[in-house]
Amino acid sequence: MIKRVHKLFICCLVLILLSGCWDGISIEERGFIIGMAIDVAKDGNKNGSNDELTLTSQIAVPAGLGTPSGGGGGGQKGYMNISASGISIYDIAQDVANQTNKMPFFEHLKVIIVSEEVASIPELFANVMDVFIRNRDTHRGIYVVISKGKAMDILDIQPENEQLPARYIDKILENSLRKTGEMKPVRIGDIHEYLLTESSFVLSEVAAKNNRINFEGGSVFKGDSSKVIGSLSLEEMLGYELITGQEVRGPVVVDFKGHLTAYSIREANSKIKIKAKDPKNIEIDVIIKLEGEMQETFGTVKLQKTSEVEALEKAVSDKVKEIANKSIEQAQKELKADVFGFGDNLKKFHYETWEQMKDNWDKGDNYFSNSTVNVTVKTEVRSDGVIYKSKE
Template identity: 65%
Template sequence: MIKKLHKCLCCFLAVLLLSGCWDVINIEERGFVIGAAIDLADKANTGENTQLTLTNQFAVPPGLGTPGQEGSGDGKAYLNLSASGESIYAIAQEMANQTSKLPFFEHLKVVIISEEVASRPQLFADVMDVFIRNRDTRRGIKVLIAKGKAKDILNIQPENEKLPARYIDKILQNSLTITGEMKPVRIGDIHEYLLTKNSFILSEVTADHKKIKLEGGAVYKGDSGRLTGRLEREEMLGVDLITGEKVQGPIVVNYKNQLTTYLIEEANSKVKIIAKDPENIDIAVTIELEGEIEETFGTGKFEDPVVIQNAEKEIAAKVRNISNETIQKVQREFEADIFGFGNHLKKFHPDTWEKINKDWEHGENYFAKSHVNVTVKAKVRTDGVVNKSGK
């Protein structure tokens, strides 16, 4: 009797433990989406809702080759499919009819939104909603703005990568860790910005046949829910320096009419706000730089301490000008606090923030009225390796 009960129990456990998931989908039936682009549809938007075009880039495994031998496969490694409609989710499901495979977004690397889409009130938030809600998408997916058609970015033909979306992802990852030139915002960050209605900035790119090209930054204003303008590449550097983002890049100055390139290796920013009177808010930004001289033209001798000190002053002046011009443009033209000064007020001056938060970026617009003073301290850590000859 005990043996029979033991056998029955084993069979029962085997049924529970070895049975498959009720919603399992075979891997052959999945369409792995690695990149997505969203544009306005070409046809006129005559209805109440805007017509959108979604382009998904699907990986084609046979074209990728075997593991460790990427590129050895025959044929194209990806397939770009586009469809139009009013709902991003409905469009994605419609693509299943074109590919006979259900779109699967767990491996999605990058989402590209056209400038036209993001410039329409609330439309950027609407199209991002499906990616935020989808349980298959990850919070680390990178988001870019396309100057022109977003789908053109997914049509580039990189020489060293078979998947355009993966090439873009690698470029962005290298930029974050090495050059710091492009600052892609992740979907998780965008979710927080949209919930708090904070303003922020997105990197804007164009397609250049075999590569992507950084055009600058697109400014998204939180209270209006759309793009309100753009910044040039040098102004993007100013934003990063003010906000204390990781910056590793060159600053070119004319020291005594000689071209000198200073490489930023470390950058730190500190913000102090005096907000006793909402009508006269003073914001002090202190930027500290450390780096080395990478290149000089002429006969200047940077081993001389006096020369180095003068060069540091020139570098500090250049960075201060970039920062001031960026702040003035953002305050006057966009009235969008992309620097996070409002968050600093909320944290360190909660009483003042409680009074003015509804008029920080609109209405009275205390952000635009604030006085921002930038101080820069630049240090030349080394003048580089210079070969010397003679006695």
């Protein structure tokens, strides 16, 4: 009998202990934040130290998402955007909890959009990023982009084929455009490293146009002044991507024997070799290797002879070299910011020289602007499609 009471007691104890969970939040009470946009608040003072920020959080509404086959649940939107203003990002994010009945949950955060205005205020961009790098729920793979206008407008884009704007942007960054060479997806983990080393870097710049996301080029963030100081055009972005050896795919349109011809890059590689004898005159060799095929021509080229192929290869090489040189010139003369990571390369391969000159690389005396950059492009044309000619 006593044994039975004993067992019953233990059972009750187990019941009480097992059901209790301090951290239990049911899934419907969680507000899954998938995208965030950071703007300068309208009535906040712009240049003072207390920059008031407006944070827009996009929260997924699972009920509105429906099933893949069944479509959305009765015209309900799959997301809601909530804006709040304040000084600290964390503070504002907690405010979201008061506006909705949900607890903010950052683990599924995919994209952070920062308006150009915020990024142009010194230190503010780094300060804003801190909370996302520091938070234990966010991961280091979150994409960060700069918006030309209001950042919150980007989160209002409602594409026909996707129910969540943030997901749409995330997918674009992840899949398609990475390969066209016009933009570089930068992740928050990379930004952490850039900020720690005070390096300059490029962030993709986007704008909302006609319910679509539009890539405007790249915003250049200068490491030592800790703000966005200028931008790269789309073509300069391509040059930048090619020089830094990103995964670039996409067309290069050249003028070949008086006709437009589109060459499509299938694989791009780059090698950077630096001769660092004299810190005041660093010689940088950039070798870009391209591999691809002819996709379209307005003329009647027949890539049969080796000489023809070589001529086209040369035309492409020249064009790419021109693009790359333009990007370099923009970076050296206009922006005076080493966005190509040459400094990183110097640190890795010429550590001793780098230690002497690291304070004068793209700041101080700016040796970067005075360095000589030689671009060599090697192009290979692999094929020209399934026909010889389309017209006489």
